[in-house]
Amino acid sequence: MLDIQKIRAEFPILSEKVNGKPLVYFDNGATSQKPQIVIDAEAKYYQEINANIHRGVHTLSQLATDAYEISRVKIQHHINAKFSHEVLFTSGTTHGINLVTNGFASILKPGDEILVSALEHHSNIVPWQMLCEKTGAVLKVIPINEDGELIMETFDVLLSEKTKVVTVNHISNALGIINPIKSIIEKAHAVGAAVLIDGAQAVPHLKPDVQDLDCDFYAFSGHKMCGPTGTGILYGKEEWLNKLPPYQGGGEMIKEVTFEKTTYADLPHKFEAGTPNIAGGIVLGTAIDYLNNIGFHNIQKQEQKLLEHATKRLLEIEGLKIYGTGKNKASVISFNIDGIHPYDIGSIIDKLGIAVRTGHHCAQPIMNFFCIPGTIRASFSFYNTIEEIDVMVEAVKKAKTMLS
Incomplete structure (x- = not known):
């Protein structure tokens, strides 16, 4: 088992606040954060x-x-x-x-x-x-x-x-x-x-x-x-x-x-x-x-746990659809909510300190296949936590209520 709090303490930016809220960084697919040793x-x-x-x-x-x-x-x-x-x-x-x-x-x-x-x-x-x-x-x-x-x-x-x-x-x-x-x-x-x-x-x-x-x-x-x-x-x-x-x-x-x-x-x-x-x-x-030193076996176990929890919690939200539902997945979830543009969701939850990626993710042919303008993408790393996912889910629920 990884000591996630010890690992998080090695990443200075993870203790930052964004818009007055603790940073929840779920844009690891775009770039990962850097530990102090790096x-x-x-x-x-x-x-x-x-x-x-x-x-x-x-x-x-x-x-x-x-x-x-x-x-x-x-x-x-x-x-x-x-x-x-x-x-x-x-x-x-x-x-x-x-x-x-x-x-x-x-x-x-x-x-x-x-x-x-x-x-x-x-x-x-x-x-x-x-x-x-x-x-x-x-x-x-x-x-x-x-x-x-x-x-x-x-x-x-x-x-x-x-x-x-x-x-x-x-x-x-x-x-x-x-x-x-x-x-x-x-x-x-x-x-x-x-x-x-x-x-x-x-x-x-x-x-x-x-x-x-x-x-x-x-x-x-x-x-x-x-x-x-x-x-x-x-x-x-x-x-x-x-x-x-x-x-x-x-x-x-x-x-x-x-x-x-x-x-x-x-x-x-x-x-x-x-x-x-x-x-x-x-x-x-x-x-x-x-x-x-952390070990990729440990990284995979932690990220799989995050993926499974996030998938379960997000699917509790009515009207939410996940894109990319194949059996073999890394710790990335792309989703939309019926009738709401992904950019609007991303903008609101950013005000709550949550960093996700919205748009076509430089993969427009995928979006064209699904006939959508883009998705909200939450991409997790080993230094993320179950608690952060719960914070994101509640933020998405709040954004949905505001935009519905």
Whole structure:
């Protein structure tokens, strides 16, 4: 059992008040809060070893480089990558996906097919659309059912020898549905397709094992897993990263530059042009250590308890509908109340100190499927409590009364 009050004391913002009320933070799907150890680690870097990396012989540069590369190895072990050079530092999931789509521009040809799911965040739709416009490839969509689950029978039909890339999220940001990615990867590989998994919403809740999954690429962000904003990771199998051309040109990603010809550095530096977010990369390792110390098994148990309680309590409210009712879910609930716009509910409960997300959650195709403008999304983390859920439910009831 987790000592939730002890954990909450490690997050300074959780003791804040918003609009004169104790903060109830249920927007973890957008970004998680940061424990003091992460905040301190960021300050420590700038106070003690601030220097550029990989380029200096002086002591501070060596200390910064060591800390940065130690973090890379921590992340390698966390996701069980085979090599540390398969772990690329990015600014976030969006950066990682764009890096891959840019690389495939030199591989795809007209008539090739890319499969995406109807559950995707815009960041895993738009870059592929742009790639299709460049290459003449065709984008096809794996549909969902009324429970928000992928229709795997249709996926099987869509797969063919024309399929060159399959890309799906591990967990839906809008609905919390956990996709059967291992089966998807296996089936995609059977037709020779590469697979990219958007893990942005998964990594706060579980440890992905990229070798067990056998995915070709796995992208995620640091800020959703107690790390700093502007940080992320793209895992790529060595063979694929060697095939893809660099995403950006500049310093660090080169071996030799002349005006006649430039040769590129080895992995991972080939994809890490320019001065990175050094502090962020180092501190992402701190955040991962923090989560592993708590234990993902413990995190999952706590979050499942929160999800079950919130689902039961919210369904007590007449006229409330939950979207995303599949069997396998993370701690996310998207809901609406008949006849009331989600923005209005969100605005009222904000006045009561409760932070939820309202809107389409950068997943407009999902909202179009359900014929709604958006939802109210409450996304829970291990540091949330049953009592906070009860506060939210009472606030939603009050908002409903005011708006009915």
